[in-house]
Amino acid sequence: MKVEIDNEIIEKIKERIKDMDEFDSVEGYVDYILKQIVGRLEEENKIKVDKEEYSKEDEKKVKERLKSLGYLD
Amino acid sequence: MEKENLRFVIVGHVDHGKSTLIGRLFYDTDSLPEGKIEEIKQICESLGKDIEFGYVMDHLAEERDQGVTIDTAQTFFRTDKREYTIIDAPGHVEFIKNMITGASQAEAAILIVDANEGVKEQTRRHSYILKMLGLKQVIVTINKMDLVDYSKDRFNEVKKELIEFLDKLNIKPSYIIPISAKEGDFIAKKTENLKWFDGPTVLDALDSFSKEESLIDRPTRFAVQDVYKFDERINAGMVLSGLIKENDEILVLPSKETTKVKEIKEWLKAPKEAEAGKSIGIVTEDGLFLDRGCILTHKDEEQPKITSAVKGHLFWLDREPYKKGERVLFKLSSQEIMGELEKIERVIDSSTLETLREDADEIKNREVADVIIKLSSDVVFEDFNDIPTLGRFVLERQDTCAGGIITEIGGKTNVI
Amino acid sequence: MIVIFAIDALEYNLVEEFNCKNLKQKYYGKTDISEFSQPRTMVLWSSFMTGKNKEDDVLEDGNKEMWNKKWDIKETFFSFFENPVVLDLPGFSYDLGFHGKSRILLKNFFETKNLEKKENLKKEYNKDAFDHHRKIKDKFFKALGEDRDFVLGYFSVADVIGHLNFGNKVIMKMIYIELDEMAEKIKKNKRVKSLIILSDHGMKAIGRFGDHSEYGFWSTNFKDLKTPKITEFYELIRGIKNES
Numbered sequence: 250m251k252v253e254i255d256n257e258i259i260e261k262i263k264e265r266i267k268d269m270d271e272f273d274s275v276e277g278y279v280d281y282i283l284k285q286i287v288g289r290l291e292e293e294n295k296i297k298v299d300k301e302e303y304s305k306e307d308e309k310k311v312k313e314r315l316k317s318l319g320y321l322d
Numbered sequence: 323m324e325k326e327n328l329r330f331v332i333v334g335h336v337d338h339g340k341s342t343l344i345g346r347l348f349y350d351t352d353s354l355p356e357g358k359i360e361e362i363k364q365i366c367e368s369l370g371k372d373i374e375f376g377y378v379m380d381h382l383a384e385e386r387d388q389g390v391t392i393d394t395a396q397t398f399f400r401t402d403k404r405e406y407t408i409i410d411a412p413g414h415v416e417f418i419k420n421m422i423t424g425a426s427q428a429e430a431a432i433l434i435v436d437a438n439e440g441v442k443e444q445t446r447r448h449s450y451i452l453k454m455l456g457l458k459q460v461i462v463t464i465n466k467m468d469l470v471d472y473s474k475d476r477f478n479e480v481k482k483e484l485i486e487f488l489d490k491l492n493i494k495p496s497y498i499i500p501i502s503a504k505e506g507d508f509i510a511k512k513t514e515n516l517k518w519f520d521g522p523t524v525l526d527a528l529d530s531f532s533k534e535e536s537l538i539d540r541p542t543r544f545a546v547q548d549v550y551k552f553d554e555r556i557n558a559g560m561v562l563s564g565l566i567k568e569n570d571e572i573l574v575l576p577s578k579e580t581t582k583v584k585e586i587k588e589w590l591k592a593p594k595e596a597e598a599g600k601s602i603g604i605v606t607e608d609g610l611f612l613d614r615g616c617i618l619t620h621k622d623e624e625q626p627k628i629t630s631a632v633k634g635h636l637f638w639l640d641r642e643p644y645k646k647g648e649r650v651l652f653k654l655s656s657q658e659i660m661g662e663l664e665k666i667e668r669v670i671d672s673s674t675l676e677t678l679r680e681d682a683d684e685i686k687n688r689e690v691a692d693v694i695i696k697l698s699s700d701v702v703f704e705d706f707n708d709i710p711t712l713g714r715f716v717l718e719r720q721d722t723c724a725g726g727i728i729t730e731i732g733g734k735t736n737v738i
Numbered sequence: 739m740i741v742i743f744a745i746d747a748l749e750y751n752l753v754e755e756f757n758c759k760n761l762k763q764k765y766y767g768k769t770d771i772s773e774f775s776q777p778r779t780m781v782l783w784s785s786f787m788t789g790k791n792k793e794d795d796v797l798e799d800g801n802k803e804m805w806n807k808k809w810d811i812k813e814t815f816f817s818f819f820e821n822p823v824v825l826d827l828p829g830f831s832y833d834l835g836f837h838g839k840s841r842i843l844l845k846n847f848f849e850t851k852n853l854e855k856k857e858n859l860k861k862e863y864n865k866d867a868f869d870h871h872r873k874i875k876d877k878f879f880k881a882l883g884e885d886r887d888f889v890l891g892y893f894s895v896a897d898v899i900g901h902l903n904f905g906n907k908v909i910m911k912m913i914y915i916e917l918d919e920m921a922e923k924i925k926k927n928k929r930v931k932s933l934i935i936l937s938d939h940g941m942k943a944i945g946r947f948g949d950h951s952e953y954g955f956w957s958t959n960f961k962d963l964k965t966p967k968i969t970e971f972y973e974l975i976r977g978i979k980n981e982s
């Protein structure tokens with residue numbers, strides 16, 4: 250996929266990575282940063298999914314309890 | 323384009339309607355998630371009650387606890403002009419600690435008073451805190467006007483009593499507005515109930531405030547908060563005032579060493595300069611050893627004061643009284659120095675402002691005192707009215723127990 | 739007048755958390771219901787009003803039938819009084835229509851997989867619970883305005899709402915504040931001499947749902963009961979009646 254980035258930003262990134270060994274190109278740096286963000290979003294999503302899973306577990310548990318308390322048969 | 327954001331705090335007696343006012347501000351500016359307000363409304367109706375905006379606060383507190391994703395900004399409510407953030411003031415101590423250590427700077431305040439109950443002790447104490455924090459943009463709201471039949475006479479009565487007290491503290495509120503947070507009078511809308519009042523609504527009043535005056539025109543002060551060692555030493559901190567630039571000649575206080583700014587570091591940027599309010603990292607040319615607590619200034623500018631004894635005005639917040647001679651931790655900006663209260667010149671009741679004791683042996687909870695603090699080493703400070711972050715301090719034992727401002731030098735002075 | 743404000747599932751910890759001063763009265767604490775195998779509503783209120791452990795009797799025809807159980811007034815402490823009013827109490831004057839419908843909605847909620855249908859069922863379930871609460875509340879305060887020697891109002895809103903919404907602190911707080919305001923109103927009534935506030939059991943969270951906890955809540959304006967058994971109220975009330 251092609252993405253357009255403002256020249257001003259490119260220059261700032263070039264300055265930034267000038268003395269950094271890990272990145273030898275603007276593309277490499279941008280790729281890294283985006284992966285970080287996506288990774289974090291996935292973490293958050295996972296927590297969200299975990300929460301939903303958890304909720305199904307809860308529902309199962311409370312259903313059992315309500316049966317033994319006589320609310321459900 | 324990013325909208326401007328103004329941070330303000332609401333203070334006042336706990337029963338005078340703070341929660342309802344906040345709920346109302348959100349509701350009247352359509353700043354609430356739709357489903358939630360409907361839910362609260364329905365339950366109130368089912369219980370045969372009018373909608374209680376206080377419950378909105380509880381909902382918001384819950385939402386806040388659930389966190390935000392990295393690319394969503396957390397704003398509270400908004401008008402056409404700007405976004406507003408209400409600073410939580412859960413209890414005295416946390417509030418003062420955050421304000422004084424600069425963790426959550428408010429730029430304005432709303433002081434809320436119940437029209438029916440009038441000015442209470444807590445109202446006066448909160449006014450005192452506002453004075454100590456130097457907040458100049460203050461709206462006073464006289465709430466629950468619905469309970470006093472929207473009476474102009476009652477409004478004026480409460481207004482007079484409050485102004486008399488605020489005058490003694492030298493606080494001049496920008497506006498004094500009659501409101502009913504419950505009924506929605508004069509929060510966002512001018513209503514018939516208060517047609518005798520020709521001032522602005524609370525939202526109009528907030529919109530009229532300006533963002534805190536920039537300290538960029540003051541002499542430069544940079545507080546070192548942390549030092550990171552990578553292949554070079556990065557001194558991280560905050561520009562408290564002025565402007566710091568690459569190649570600046572720097573004086574380090576209180577040690578009086580000199581150095582030069584080699585580089586300024588900021589996330590994803592390599593700025594050549596940074597102005598007041600910015601959090602940055604500074605790399606010095608010679609790798610000079612700096613510490614948390616160092617204050618950097620420009621060699622050729624007006625210098626701050628340095629002393630090991632200060633006179634201060636403080637508000638004691640701990641249930642355990644302070645006994646003269648006890649050692650406490652004195653914190654001013656990023657500086658942390660052990661000290662003791664050498665003299666308690668005067669103890670004042672924060673709600674009546676009367677002098678309780680002179681040359682006292684202790685300070686009790688909620689008392690204000692004029693004191694002389696002796697420190698184990700020098701502290702760098704400024705006049706609170708010029709550069710507030712260098713004029714306010716907190717005292718700590720295990721927790722914050724007092725907040726205060728420096729009024730003058732208390733003993734030996736070290737002027738550069 | 740002796741008044742009992744019977745609140746199903748009133749949870750001690752939430753009374754503390756929301757600082758319900760009026761529900762706490764002068765003396766308050768937890769009840770001991772450890773003698774029962776499960777904190778079942780019907781069993782507990784039956785034991786309360788008869789002064790005896792009625793678990794076996796209530797359960798003898800099975801879980802489903804237990805809601806239909808009804809005690810003769812002669813077996814209960816209501817018989818001590820001349821013109822008692824007992825509103826909606828399980829095992830005595832229970833509104834089978836409303837509570838039956840409530841349980842059907844609950845069943846449908848758990849059986850349906852469609853999320854939208856679930857939300858709608860919950861809304862209907864909640865609305866019914868609040869509407870019923872208002873109905874009983876009106877009757878209760880009407881009775882308190884009459885020349886009576888004993889009034890008991892049974893309020894199920896905390897239990898019914900709690901089962902599907904206990905994790906929603908905002909709703910629960912609204913309910914507890916409402917109950918606290920009711921307690922304040924009862925207190926102000928000059929006819930009321932002795933007030934007992936009591937729950938059969940409390941509530942604890944399972945995610946956003948609520949389960950019964952293993953203790954109830956009590957409070958009085960006249961005596962510290964320490965950790966009473968729910969069967970001890972029978973003799974306590976007889977004592978108060980005889981004193982007056």
